[in-house]
Amino acid sequence: MEAIKTEKLTKYYGKARGITGVDLAVEQGEFFGFIGPNGAGKSTTIRTLLGLISPTSGAASVLGKDIIKENRAILENVGYMPSEAAFYPGMRVKDILRLSADLRGKDCGGEAAALCERLKLDTDRKVQELSYGNRKKTAIVCALQSDPALLILDEPTGGLDPLIQREFFDILKERNSRGTTVFLSSHVLHEVQRNCTRAAVIREGRIIACGSVESLANTGAKRVSVRGGFEPEALPDVKDVSRGDNTVSFLYGGDIKELLQKLAVSGVEDVNITEPDLEEIFMHYYENGEGAK
Amino acid sequence: MILFRHELRRCRTAWIVWTAAISCFLAISIFLFPEIASQTDQINEMFSQMGSFTAAFGMDKLNFGTMTGYYTVECGNVLGLGGALFSAMLAAAMLSKEEKERTAEFLLAHPVSRARVVSEKLLAVYAQVVALNAAACVVSVGSIAAVGESVPWKELGLLSLAYLLLQAEIASVCFGVSAFISKGGAGLGIGIAVLAYFLNMIGNIADPVKFIKYVTPYGYCDGSEIVSSGGLDAVKILIGAAFAAAGVAAAFIKYRKKDIS
Numbered sequence: 001m002e003a004i005k006t007e008k009l010t011k012y013y014g015k016a017r018g019i020t021g022v023d024l025a026v027e028q029g030e031f032f033g034f035i036g037p038n039g040a041g042k043s044t045t046i047r048t049l050l051g052l053i054s055p056t057s058g059a060a061s062v063l064g065k066d067i068i069k070e071n072r073a074i075l076e077n078v079g080y081m082p083s084e085a086a087f088y089p090g091m092r093v094k095d096i097l098r099l100s101a102d103l104r105g106k107d108c109g110g111e112a113a114a115l116c117e118r119l120k121l122d123t124d125r126k127v128q129e130l131s132y133g134n135r136k137k138t139a140i141v142c143a144l145q146s147d148p149a150l151l152i153l154d155e156p157t158g159g160l161d162p163l164i165q166r167e168f169f170d171i172l173k174e175r176n177s178r179g180t181t182v183f184l185s186s187h188v189l190h191e192v193q194r195n196c197t198r199a200a201v202i203r204e205g206r207i208i209a210c211g212s213v214e215s216l217a218n219t220g221a222k223r224v225s226v227r228g229g230f231e232p233e234a235l236p237d238v239k240d241v242s243r244g245d246n247t248v249s250f251l252y253g254g255d256i257k258e259l260l261q262k263l264a265v266s267g268v269e270d271v272n273i274t275e276p277d278l279e280e281i282f283m284h285y286y287e288n289g290e291g292a293k
Numbered sequence: 294m295i296l297f298r299h300e301l302r303r304c305r306t307a308w309i310v311w312t313a314a315i316s317c318f319l320a321i322s323i324f325l326f327p328e329i330a331s332q333t334d335q336i337n338e339m340f341s342q343m344g345s346f347t348a349a350f351g352m353d354k355l356n357f358g359t360m361t362g363y364y365t366v367e368c369g370n371v372l373g374l375g376g377a378l379f380s381a382m383l384a385a386a387m388l389s390k391e392e393k394e395r396t397a398e399f400l401l402a403h404p405v406s407r408a409r410v411v412s413e414k415l416l417a418v419y420a421q422v423v424a425l426n427a428a429a430c431v432v433s434v435g436s437i438a439a440v441g442e443s444v445p446w447k448e449l450g451l452l453s454l455a456y457l458l459l460q461a462e463i464a465s466v467c468f469g470v471s472a473f474i475s476k477g478g479a480g481l482g483i484g485i486a487v488l489a490y491f492l493n494m495i496g497n498i499a500d501p502v503k504f505i506k507y508v509t510p511y512g513y514c515d516g517s518e519i520v521s522s523g524g525l526d527a528v529k530i531l532i533g534a535a536f537a538a539a540g541v542a543a544a545f546i547k548y549r550k551k552d553i554s
Contacts, residue, residue, distance in 0.1 A: 013552075047398075050402055051401070052397075052398060052552070053553060054550060071406075072404050072405075073404075075402060075404040075405075078402075082398045082399070082402070084395060086395035086396050086398070086399065087396065087399060088396055089394070099295070099299060100399075102295045103296075103403035103404070103405055104403060104404060105404075142399070
């Protein structure tokens with residue numbers, strides 16, 4: 001059974017595009033990345049799955065339950081962390097955590113205390129005194145403390161310092177290893193590349209690529225760094241050219257033989273050819289939908 | 294009843310301020326009564342020369358020299374307008390404030406049905422309105438006893454009931470409005486309460502539009518009619534109940550399907 005399944009899921013805000021014909025399938029137990037720039041439709045997809053907004057057309061299920069007819073049953077097993085965490089002013093962090101647990105009808109005190117300790121969250125602080133990062137931590141604990149079967153995390157790491165980010169992903173990996181499905185929406189691609197097994201790329205409301213993170217990165221493009229005299233513009237499918245002192249670096253998506261022939265007849269002193277990371281690929285191959293699969 | 298208790302805690306300060314303010318105005322008005330009563334003749338003569346203004350406030354049918362007449366006009370306006378403003382502001386923001394303060398996403402991502410959210414928030418509105426009126430009633434009775442007057446139990450009871458129903462009706466209508474908006478609502482609530490108040494004044498002054506008193510909840514709170522008839526106008530109250538039911542029904546229907554911004 002899929003943890004998340006959408007079929008032609010579409011949401012329009014009046015005439016404004018939200019998402020169009022989104023087809024997604026996330027298996028239970030997966031650590032799934034949902035990649036896209038701001039405004040691409042990531043939050044719209046998530047908010048539709050959680051019943052915060054109604055789809056214009058299409059269908060979707062979460063944990064095998066219909067998002068419209070069985071919303072409450074879905075939310076019993078989903079921990080959600082919104083991109084903009086807002087809480088009731090005047091309340092302390094511990095009151096927010098207790099309210100969240102009470103709304104789930106669960107006693108989450110032990111798990112909440114353990115999470116707060118690992119994330120270094122002071123539960124006696126009032127929410128209006130919290131920094132952006134501490135509001136994020138509060139939202140993380142709210143989402144995780146009930147140990148849900150599915151975690152939906154919308155841009156979770158903004159405002160978190162690197163050490164806390166590492167601790168946060170350690171917690172997610174522990175949960176994932178125990179069977180929790182993690183759906184991580186992010187525009188920080190290295191987060192997805194490091195932690196997710198599969199991912200989907202959304203652009204302007206449409207899924208333009210979906211598959212294993214490795215296959216998404218495998219566009220055939222190479223990062224080529226050359227020292228010595230070389231003009232990459234003479235080659236086809238060259239992107240992201242940057243020049244330094246007697247060096248040039250570029251993404252090359254063309255025939256490797258042609259590249260080698262050109263390099264052989266030029267005054268090259270040194271060559272380094274590597275796999276580009278997902279961020280580079282996303283920036284230069286998915287920005288125009290060219291990498292769609 | 295988690296959300297009910299949560300709402301009561303959130304609104305506690307506003308409730309205390311409004312209840313204290315209304316109770317203070319009521320007490321001050323009642324403590325001024327002995328001074329007013331000693332000048333009854335001049336005051337009644339002054340009112341008789343004020344024409345339609347006197348009728349607008351129902352002062353043409355009441356004797357300002359008696360505690361019943363005085364309480365009906367003076368305290369009726371304090372409780373009628375003050376209580377209505379409180380209940381309107383409270384109810385008009387009750388659902389919309391979750392979106393305005395961006396807490397709706399937190400709340401509705403929990404396994405709580407929209408119907409439960411609406412029900413418990415509505416109960417919280419009614420509970421606060423009832424508590425405010427109970428406090429006002431206790432302060433009124435205590436103040437009347439403190440100035441050495443006998444408490445007009447029946448009239449005071451009927452007036453208190455009428456104002457409670459008025460506030461509940463305005464709260465219900467504003468609660469319905471709250472489901473349709475996503476920002477604030479307090480201003481809209483004040484507008485609805487003030488509009489209802491002035492419609493009643495127009496109905497008091499102009500005979501051709503007397504029917505307005507069947508539309509505005511202040512129609513069944515006309516103190517002079519309540520005191521003279523010794524009861525409340527059931528027809529006007531039933532019409533008011535229909536408006537209240539429409540407001541509550543609109544809230545349930547709209548909020549169930551509302552896209553949360």
